[in-house]
Amino acid sequence: MQHYTLQFEGGDPDEPDSVEFDSEDGHEAFGILSRTKVARKAKIYEGNNLLGTIVKTAQDGWLLNP
Numbered sequence: 001m002q003h004y005t006l007q008f009e010g011g012d013p014d015e016p017d018s019v020e021f022d023s024e025d026g027h028e029a030f031g032i033l034s035r036t037k038v039a040r041k042a043k044i045y046e047g048n049n050l051l052g053t054i055v056k057t058a059q060d061g062w063l064l065n066p
Contacts, residue, residue, distance in 0.1 A: 006032055006042040006054075029054060030062065 001022045006029055008017055014037060021028050029044050033056050041055040052066040 002026065002046055004029065005045040007045065008036075009041045009043070009053075026051070 001024060004021055004023055004026050006019045006021075008019075019032055021032065023029075026044060026046065029042070033040070033042060033054065039056045039058070041053055043053050044051045052064060054065075055063050057063055
């Protein structure tokens with residue numbers, strides 16, 4: 001298992017600024033972002049290594065940027 005962190009961009013006082021989780025390959029990030037009240041862009045880290053950014057689109061798709 002690897003350790004991941006989602007660092008959210010844009011302030012939402014009802015949501016945390018970051019979420020840490022353990023996963024085989026980081027796919028849990030999609031579920032975490034799906035459960036947020038507002039679509040938020042997040043940086044995803046594996047340990048201290050920035051993997052890229054992820055955001056859910058209005059069309060229920062995902063944008064991933066390395």
